[in-house]
Amino acid sequence: MSESTQLGSQLVDLCSVLLLLSCFAIVAQRRLSACVDLFALQSFFLATTAALVAFLTGHRHIYLAAALTVVIKVIVLPRILRKVIERLNVSRELVMNINIPAGLLICGGLVVVAFFITQPIIPLGYLLTRDSLALALAIILIGLFTMIARKKAVTQMVGFLVMENGVFLGTTAAAYGMPLIVELGVFFDVLVAGLIAGIYTHRLQDAFDSVDTSELTVLKE
Amino acid sequence: MKTDVQVMLQIGFVVMQLIMLLALSPFIVGVIRKVNARLQCRRGASLLQPYADLAKLFDKQPVISSTTSWIFTAAPYIVFASTVAAGLLMPVFISHTPLNFAGNIIALVYLLALGTFFLILAGLDAGSAFGGMGSSREAIVATLAEPAMILSILAIALTAGSTNLSTIVHQSALLEGMVLAPPAHLMALAAMFIVTLAETGRVPVDNPATHLELTMIHEAMLLEYSGRYLALMEWAAGIKLLVFLTLLVNVFAPWGIATEATPLALATGVAVYIVKVTGLAVIIGVIESMFAKLRLFRVPELLGSAFILALLALVFFYTLRG
Numbered sequence: 001m002s003e004s005t006q007l008g009s010q011l012v013d014l015c016s017v018l019l020l021l022s023c024f025a026i027v028a029q030r031r032l033s034a035c036v037d038l039f040a041l042q043s044f045f046l047a048t049t050a051a052l053v054a055f056l057t058g059h060r061h062i063y064l065a066a067a068l069t070v071v072i073k074v075i076v077l078p079r080i081l082r083k084v085i086e087r088l089n090v091s092r093e094l095v096m097n098i099n100i101p102a103g104l105l106i107c108g109g110l111v112v113v114a115f116f117i118t119q120p121i122i123p124l125g126y127l128l129t130r131d132s133l134a135l136a137l138a139i140i141l142i143g144l145f146t147m148i149a150r151k152k153a154v155t156q157m158v159g160f161l162v163m164e165n166g167v168f169l170g171t172t173a174a175a176y177g178m179p180l181i182v183e184l185g186v187f188f189d190v191l192v193a194g195l196i197a198g199i200y201t202h203r204l205q206d207a208f209d210s211v212d213t214s215e216l217t218v219l220k221e
Numbered sequence: 222m223k224t225d226v227q228v229m230l231q232i233g234f235v236v237m238q239l240i241m242l243l244a245l246s247p248f249i250v251g252v253i254r255k256v257n258a259r260l261q262c263r264r265g266a267s268l269l270q271p272y273a274d275l276a277k278l279f280d281k282q283p284v285i286s287s288t289t290s291w292i293f294t295a296a297p298y299i300v301f302a303s304t305v306a307a308g309l310l311m312p313v314f315i316s317h318t319p320l321n322f323a324g325n326i327i328a329l330v331y332l333l334a335l336g337t338f339f340l341i342l343a344g345l346d347a348g349s350a351f352g353g354m355g356s357s358r359e360a361i362v363a364t365l366a367e368p369a370m371i372l373s374i375l376a377i378a379l380t381a382g383s384t385n386l387s388t389i390v391h392q393s394a395l396l397e398g399m400v401l402a403p404p405a406h407l408m409a410l411a412a413m414f415i416v417t418l419a420e421t422g423r424v425p426v427d428n429p430a431t432h433l434e435l436t437m438i439h440e441a442m443l444l445e446y447s448g449r450y451l452a453l454m455e456w457a458a459g460i461k462l463l464v465f466l467t468l469l470v471n472v473f474a475p476w477g478i479a480t481e482a483t484p485l486a487l488a489t490g491v492a493v494y495i496v497k498v499t500g501l502a503v504i505i506g507v508i509e510s511m512f513a514k515l516r517l518f519r520v521p522e523l524l525g526s527a528f529i530l531a532l533l534a535l536v537f538f539y540t541l542r543g
Contacts, residue, residue, distance in 0.1 A: 010403055014403050017404040017407065017408070017537065020533070021411075021530075024529060024530075028522060028525075028526050100522045100525070101521050101522055104525045104526055104528075105529070107529070108528075108529045108532050111536060112536060115536055115540045119540070131540070134540060
């Protein structure tokens with residue numbers, strides 16, 4: 001490996017690590033609006049990583065994906081989520097299924113698991129982004145964990161979006177991104193999912209006067 | 222004869238380091254107070270005020286409660302001595318500390334822990350409710366901060382391949398013999414910074430300016446002290462702050478430190494060190510003004526994240542090596 005590609009690979013690693021770091025910040029954050037802001041920040045790091053990969057490899061379509069990430073995940077989706085939060089009667093999540101210190105420890109464990117699983121695969125790769133695969137898997141697992149640990153619909157939505165960020169990072173790491181048409185489809189899906197979840201949260205708020213999804217378990221005809 | 226000269230030189234370095242630690246620590250405390258005052262639109266006390274406070278306290282006659290044991294009077298000396306000893310083990314302005322044979326980074330951590338232990342005992346000794354409360358809180362913070370600190374230090378020790386602080390600092394200053402792992406360094410730095418805020422009783426964990434009984438930790442343990450004992454405790458707290466700041470700047474950004482014993486390198490080493498430590502003190506002052514103190518039960522969350530960051534630093538060292 002030459003000097004410059006090694007430097008590039010370390011830069012990509014560093015950007016992906018910042019993504020993972022923002023995941024932990026989301027797990028440790030109680031304020032709903034701060035969770036959304038952190039998600040926007042994470043998406044910005046994702047766009048930076050993608051742009052970096054595009055620059056280092058010369059794959060033009062990744063620039064487009066990075067630009068779409070900025071528009072949809074940094075600007076539009078956080079705006080929708082903030083609108084939803086404005087209507088809620090709670091600003092912070094006090095009761096969770098798993099408390100924050102335990103959650104942080106579990107997420108630390110998830111990172112170790114992700115590294116352990118990807119360890120046999122990574123040396124087979126030849127791309128300069130291959131180390132990010134482990135980080136991407138860790139981000140997906142932490143996103144899933146956030147959806148399990150939190151009770152409020154908004155933070156569960158953030159968890160889902162974090163998982164999506166992880167998938168995007170994973171595809172960039174494993175294959176320099178998906179074909180453009182697939183990428184566009186996924187972005188559209190995420191946007192629509194965000195809109196639907198926003199409307200659904202509004203309905204939840206109207207029906208139960210709370211966005212606690214655990215209330216849905218007592219639904220009756 | 223040459224060895225005699227070298228021995229004298231080494232002793233000179235130790236004395237110089239000692240004087241720098243003792244003389245600079247009240248200044249750093251003053252800088253943080255000044256930054257806080259300026260950010261609150263006050264003019265604030267002079268940067269030399271902490272020196273005047275110490276001189277005043279040394280002059281006063283101490284009052285000792287009749288219910289206390291020998292631990293109460295011995296603790297200030299033990300706390301002061303262990304903190305200064307920890308400060309002498311680490312590189313300050315020259316990367317090869319003469320005393321580095323005496324102990325590595327783990328010895329440094331546990332010298333500081335020894336000081337904390339006796340501080341806690343002293344808080345309990347007088348039998349006042351506040352002292353006991355402060356001690357129990359300090360024990361919580363210390364036990365939670367220690368694993369994070371040890372793990373982040375181990376992550377750094379791995380990149381340099383040695384637990385000797387002088388080796389770590391020397392190698393990172395010259396950027397040779399290091400395993401370059403920026404993610405590991407970044408994580409360990411973040412963890413170490415949180416630990417610094419917690420261990421030195423800075424704002425998100427403890428408020429050094431308060432005497433409000435519900436919130437204080439460090440001040441509560443010192444309530445019974447007066448006169449020269451209080452002065453020693455306050456001075457030791459200042460030195461401990463300086464020791465942590467020095468660890469941060471010299472382990473994570475050692476560039477500019479003297480790597481050889483020439484007069485020019487030494488002069489730059491001292492100047493760069495003072496600038497870096499003062500800069501970091503300003504950053505801490507700004508952080509203190511930006512954040513509110515955490516509720517005590519939220520402190521484990523903060524230190525838990527520091528622990529996780531340090532753990533990730535270790536994991537990244539093994540997995541992300543470019």
